[in-house]
Amino acid sequence: MKYDLVLLHPPTVYDFRKEMLFTGPISDVVPSSPVFEMYPIGLTSIGDYLERYGLKVKIINIANRMLLNPNFDVEKKIKRIKTKAFGIDLHWLPHANGSVELAKIIKKYHPDTPVLFGGLSSTYFHKELIEYSCIDFVVRGDTTEKLILMLLNKLENKENDSFFDIPNLTWKRNNQYFYNELTYVPDSLDEFEFPGYRYIIRSVFKYFNLLDPLPYKGWIQYPNTAILTSKGCTYNCLICGGSKNAYELNCNRKKLVMRSPKKMLEDIAFIQRFTRAPIFLLNDIRQGGKEYVDEFLSGLEKMDLKNEIVFELFNYADEEFFRRLDRAMPKYSIELTLESADEDIRKYNGKLPCTNTKVIEMLQYALKHNCAKIDLFFMTGIPNQDYESAMRNVDFCEIIHKECDESSRISYFVAPLSPFLDPGSPAFENPDKYGYKKFCYTLEDFRAAMKQPSWKNMLSYETNKMTREEIVRATYDSALRLNEFKFRHNIITKDVYDEVAHKISKSVEFLHRLDEIEHLPDSLKSDELAKIKDEVDKINRHSICGKNELKWEVKKLFADIPSLTYIGVELLVTEIIKGIKCRLGKIDRNMVVISKSNQK
Missing domain, CATH: 3.40.50.2300 (Response regulator)
Incomplete structure (x- = not known):
């Protein structure tokens, strides 16, 4: 053909x-x-x-x-x-x-x-x-x-x-x-399909090939689906390449545009024809305004909804919002990227700029109104964050866990801003102003960085508070501490705890070995890197959290x-x-x- x-x-x-x-x-x-x-x-x-x-x-x-x-x-x-x-x-x-x-x-x-x-x-x-x-x-x-x-x-x-x-x-x-x-x-x-699941399914039969269009490895076994709700953004987070300023600079998009509730409801109805896996709504639907949210949730309420819907929240949500979610569908979850436990850092970066008291209040509202799962994400490598600040993220997890009655419905994650600072983001365009030092400027810089043997050297930036080495150290130390917190409070099993602890330990060991190899003559580097490739490949995935921690429990995982x-x-x-x-x-x-x- x-x-x-x-x-x-x-x-x-x-x-x-x-x-x-x-x-x-x-x-x-x-x-x-x-x-x-x-x-x-x-x-x-x-x-x-x-x-x-x-x-x-x-x-x-x-x-x-x-x-x-x-x-x-x-x-x-x-x-x-x-x-x-x-x-x-x-x-x-x-x-x-x-x-x-x-x-x-x-x-x-x-x-x-x-x-x-x-x-x-x-x-x-x-x-x-x-x-x-x-x-x-x-x-x-x-x-x-x-x-x-x-x-x-x-x-x-x-x-x-x-x-x-x-x-x-x-x-x-x-x-x-x-x-x-x-x-x-x-x-x-x-007039566009985001995403075009009809196209994907049709193409499998039209072109007689199942493997070519698969979205990712394991999709048949765990077919996560997603719907893009908007393009552009009303927020201007410093490190985001999809922020308000970034969209205007890069795409000449000066204002947010939302897909209509009608189109999103059609997508949801189609998706649940072939899977019961969760449906992720990418971007915060509240950016569309109250009338938009009411129309969408009213539509969900009228549907015979069988799939869990996962909402992404960019800012504080009051109790009425969660009450409304609970009324509109049988099962829902939320995702929150807090980035930092330090309120000033969070406010400076533009992500969830509310107090920690409000964060906890919001989580309590969500749990009260039957939210099935809450994913909380913290980051290392953001402006004004030093090592101690990164470690305080885990302290805040302890506080949240206690204030939310040690609910098992809340999952906690920490991850680095990696490997690159987003081009187009305010921080990339004005690094000195917003607390960054850039190592990559051109496309060739990024192409070369991606081939570095160590992710430490892939990082395209340092911050005003941490070097690349310190960002890596803060990532692993906070992940290890979070792993211990999760095990201590029965959030993860002993097997998951042991596996993550082992991978973090091996990761730190490999970083030291790669630093030593870096100082070898070029004629010896390739041989030494080849010796550890198989070992490294085994810990490259899920090195700081369990492989199933991000997954939603559903009765039927398979497509x-x-x-x-x-x-x-x-x-x-x-x-x-x-x-x-x-x-x-x-x-x-x-x-x-x-x-x-x-x-x-």
Whole structure:
């Protein structure tokens, strides 16, 4: 089969299976492994949107295929692909190395096939990316579905010299670089699918491949699902690449845009057709205002809701909010990133800027109104935080645990801000002002940092209070202390406690060994790194918390294969009807344009 577009998701470091990379805890509190194999949900939205117009679009999660099979031959896979264009996401900066290396492989076997890059990090570094000979286009901004369709139309019609009218596009011709203005910033998201689960399921049956589009390793066994509620933000946290200022600087998005409650309710109804796993609502729905929240929760209340809904909260919530959640659905949970137990530090950084008394009050309200699980996240490596401050995070966990009647429904986590300070964030743009010292400035800096053998040297920053060594020490010491707290209060079992304590101990040992290897002659380094690779790989995942601590307990973890099959057939029939309409000219992909009134 020949495709119109094949979207590839890269690993963080392309040759991670060969390189000795001690990634430490950089992915311990996300579903992905240190390879960050979970692709951004924007890929599914692109696939879904393009296929509405009769195009054939396939997602291949190269990172996950490499994880699932150590012998998976990436070059052989890419060589066999027949497509009119390739797309690679560089959304999260840890993929800086793997994305470009994947583009080089594509050009090796398909020198005349256009390669597109997109994502938030691609947008930020678009001028550097376009200078690589293996990259032909960078589609900038946070919503690129229409732009990609316009670009593919021009490529299909051989209009290779007239890309000036596609907003947000970076491109080149005859060694000249062109940067079209970033003016397309849609103020409605309802015509796009975030995420496009219908597209994923349909593509499995349409292209006869289950493994290529899987979101991450283990998804079939534990199919976490998520819905993007908004783009932009009303908050301006210093270290966040998705903050208000970062969105405006990078994507020209000057205000928040929410998906409508109606669309989110449709997504939830569809998801629970094929799984009973939790549904995460990404970003705080309260940013949409009271009427928005009331409409959404009223809709949930009318549904025959079977899945647990997980809400992300950015700020204090009163008792009425939790009472309303409890009334609207049979089971819900919340996630809170406190970052620091020190109120002044938290306020300075912009994350949950309320007092500790209010934090505890909010947690008590949540428990009172039947919140099933509360995840609390603390961080190391934030401005004004010294070693003692990082350790006080665990002291605050003790206080919370006591004040909340030692509830087992609260889970506690600590993790470093790693590996990079987000480009576009206020702290990255003004490091001296906000308490940072940067080591990485350009895309090549980040590409090189990601290949450092030790995660300590991957860190792209130091703070005004801690060096990289001190950030690492504070991370492991606070994680060890938190592990002891959890075991002492029966939050984790002895087996989990022992495993985490062992991994932390081994991690500290490996850091010392890597420091010693760093001082060896280059001729000896590779051999010494190779000797410890297998040992390091064993502790690279879940090194500071138990592997199941982040998971929600549900009666049925597995994706419902019969339901997926039924849905897949149903969607394929719809696809066939759509294809007939395209051939009859009732759906014309060339009619999609972006008018001046829709540009900013």
